[in-house]
Amino acid sequence: MFNLPDLPFEYSALEPFIDEETMRVHHDGHHATYVKNLNEALEGQTELLNMDIKDLLKSLDQVPEDIRTKVKNNAGGHFHHSFLWTILGSGEKEQPEGKLSEKISSVYGDFEKFKEEFKNSALKVFGSGYTWLVVNEKGNLEITNTPNQDSPISVGQIPIFTIDVWEHAYYLKYKNKRADYIDAFWNVINWEKVEEYFNQTS
16 A cells, blocks of 8 residues: 655744645645545555556556546655655755756756746646656656646656645645745755756666
């Protein structure tokens, strides 16, 4: 069965940028529900229950058609949130370094231009979804959006960074001001982890 991972930091660790109440609702409420619904959807499907979550998202064609949509949505919700928690933290580094910094500069010009393009992409997500920085199938960095809980994993992309723009990720503090939430988000990124994800792709 799939399990809800603990947060790698205290619920209040991202204050004042992401408030404790939002983190409790987001992790203990929304993420926990995705895990519960995924296990229920796969009840009796021993082989699928024993899969790594990323392998499951890459193999949705192996899921029985009558439960495929429910599995896709909840497996996506589980993986995306598990991934998100790992790239959040105290924000000790203001931007990435090393190979990732060099790659961002080569693709987007510089880090500030990358931030601007990433923000503009996140503002264009209609309704619920995510904006990602992925390594695409050609090995290049790409900013991409996915609706709801559709996953870049399912289309051969490797995520290294993301922002959750479902309203439950920010509405308690920022109400409908998604742009303010995105601006605040840059203060709580664990760039060391993002760099690690990028370095694993080469």
